[in-house]
Amino acid sequence: MSDAENIRVRCEERTAWVTLDRPPLNVLDIAAMRELSQALDRVLAHTDFIVFQGAGPRAFCAGAEVRDHTPERVAEMLTAFHGVFRRLARSDAISIAAVHGHCLGGGMELAAFCDFVLATESAKFGQPEMKLGCFPPIAMITLPRRCGLRAALDLILTGRTIVAREAKEIGVVTRVAPDDQLGAAVGELLGELQGMSPEVLRLTRRALTREWRGNFEAELAEVEQLYLGQLMKTEDAQEGVRAFLEKRAPVWRAR
Numbered sequence: 001m002s003d004a005e006n007i008r009v010r011c012e013e014r015t016a017w018v019t020l021d022r023p024p025l026n027v028l029d030i031a032a033m034r035e036l037s038q039a040l041d042r043v044l045a046h047t048d049f050i051v052f053q054g055a056g057p058r059a060f061c062a063g064a065e066v067r068d069h070t071p072e073r074v075a076e077m078l079t080a081f082h083g084v085f086r087r088l089a090r091s092d093a094i095s096i097a098a099v100h101g102h103c104l105g106g107g108m109e110l111a112a113f114c115d116f117v118l119a120t121e122s123a124k125f126g127q128p129e130m131k132l133g134c135f136p137p138i139a140m141i142t143l144p145r146r147c148g149l150r151a152a153l154d155l156i157l158t159g160r161t162i163v164a165r166e167a168k169e170i171g172v173v174t175r176v177a178p179d180d181q182l183g184a185a186v187g188e189l190l191g192e193l194q195g196m197s198p199e200v201l202r203l204t205r206r207a208l209t210r211e212w213r214g215n216f217e218a219e220l221a222e223v224e225q226l227y228l229g230q231l232m233k234t235e236d237a238q239e240g241v242r243a244f245l246e247k248r249a250p251v252w253r254a255r
Contacts, residue, residue, distance in 0.1 A: 006032035008055070009039050014198075015190060016043040016093075020107075021055035025062035028106055030073070033064075033080035037087060044091045048198050051186060052110060053098040060097070060123070063105025069134065069241045074232055078137070078224055081106060085113055085138055089216045092202045094193060098186045099123045100179070104161070109138040112146055112172050115205070118186055119164040120179045125172060126161035133240025133250060134231065137223045145212060147171040 006028075008019040018039055020026040028036070043050065054060035068077040088095060097103075097111035099119040104126045111117050111125075119125075127143075129136045135156060143152035147170040155162070167173040177185035193201065206213075231237050235253050243250035 005035065007035040007039050009043060011043060011047070013194070014046070014048040015194075016047045016050045018043075018050060018052050019055050020052070020061050023056050025059040025102060026054045026056070026107070027062050027065050028081070029065035030068050030077050030080045033077070033084060037080065037083045040084065040087045040091075044087060044093050047093045048201070049096065049190060049193065050091075050093045051096045051098055051190075052114065054100065054107075057101065059102040059104075059107070060099040061104075061107025061110060062102045063107050063128075066132065066241060066244050069132070071232060071238060075228055078227065082138070082220060082224065084110070085220070086217060088113060089213055092206065094201065094205060096186060096189065098182055099125075099164075099173075100182055104128060105136065106138075108172075109136055109142065112142050113138060116174045116189060117167075117172060118175050118177060118182065118189065119167065119173045120182050121164055121176055122179050123164040123167075124161050125164070125167045126159065127156050128159040128161070130157060130159040131240070132244050133234070133237040133252070135227070137220070137227050140223050141216065141219050143172075 006020070006022045008021050010017040018036070020028065022028065022032055064077065064081060068074065094116070095114040096116045096118065097114040099111050099117060100123055102124055103111050103119070105128060108125050108127055127136045127139050139156060143155060151170040164173055164176045168176050175185060175189070235255050239252065240250045
C-alpha cells in the first residue's frame with residue numbers, strides 16, 4: 001500500500017500497521033492528520049486489526065502541532081484531527097497502540113482511544129494542554145471512561161507526565177513490555193486475537209462498546225463547541241499558545 005508523506009501504512013493478514021512518521025517526535029500537523037484520516041478510509045473497511053506506532057526512537061507521538069492552535073487555524077485543526085476518531089468510532093476493527101517514548105497531548109488521545117495500549121517500560125504519557133491554556137477534547141471524553149473521573153481530573157488539570165507502569169495502574173495502558181520487546185508483545189497480542197472467530201470478536205466488541213460508540217459523536221460535538229465557542233475566545237487560551245511559540249512563560253489574565 002502506498003505511503004503518504006507523514007503516515008506509512010502496511011497491511012498483512014487483515015492487520016493494518018499505521019506508522020506516524022514525522023520526525024523527530026511525530027508531532028501531527030493538519031496535513032498529517034488529514035493523511036491519517038485518508039489512511040483509515042483506505043484500510044478500515046477490510047481490516048480486522050489496526051496497529052498504530054511511531055517512527056524513530058524518541059516518540060509514539062508528542063501531540064498536535066501548536067502552530068495549528070492559533071485562532072485562525074484551530075477550527076481546521078480540530079476538524080482534521082477529530083475526523084480520525086470519528087472514523088475509528090464507526091469501525092469494527094480492533095485498534096492497538098504500540099507506544100514507546102513520548103506519548104503526549106494528541107498522541108496520548110490517540111493511544112488511549114484504542115482498544116489496547118501496549119507500552120514500553122520507559123514510555124511516558126501526559127496531557128499537557130492545560131499548560132498552554134487549553135484542554136484536550138478527546139481526552140475529556142475518553143479518559144473518564146478509561147481510568148475514572150478522579151484520575152482523569154488529575155491528568156488533565158495538572159498536565160503532569162506519568163510513566164507506563166502508572167498508566168497501567170490507572171487503566172490507560174493494557175500491558176507493559178521491556179523496551180526491546182514491544183514488537184514481540186504486539187505480535188503476541190495479535191496472535192491471541194487472531195486465534196478467535198473474527199465475527200464473534202466483532203459482535204462482542206460491538207456489544208461491549210455499544211454505549212460508548214452510541215454517545216461518542218454527540219459528546220464530541222458538545223466538547224468541540226465548548227472548545228471553539230468559549231475556550232479559544234478567552235485571552236488566556238490565546239496567550240498560552242503565543243507564549244509556547246515565543247518560548248516564554250505565559251502571563252495569565254483570568255479572562
